[in-house]
Amino acid sequence: MPAGGKSGTLKSAYPKTDKPYVYGKTGSLGGVHNQSGYVLTKKGKTYIYSFMNNNFVKPTAEVRAEMVRIVTYIHNNF
Secondary structure (H helix, E strand, C coil), X not given: CCECCXXXXXXCCCCCCCCXXXXXXXXXXXXXXXXXXXXXXXXXXXXXXXEEEECCCCCHHHHHHHHHHHHHHHHHHC
């Protein structure tokens, strides 16, 4: 799977780090943006996640930014 900050569609979404903490895939169509994968936490846990966003009225960039914010929060706090 592509690594956040390193490869694929997550390369520019997440910050570049020595050790990526999120791995996943994205998918999008008009009015739909999804992301699924897993996140490694600072406490050594692994969580699987899936975001399914459709019929949103905000720009796609804002939807992506909110997913990054949530996944990063999980990485830092769990």
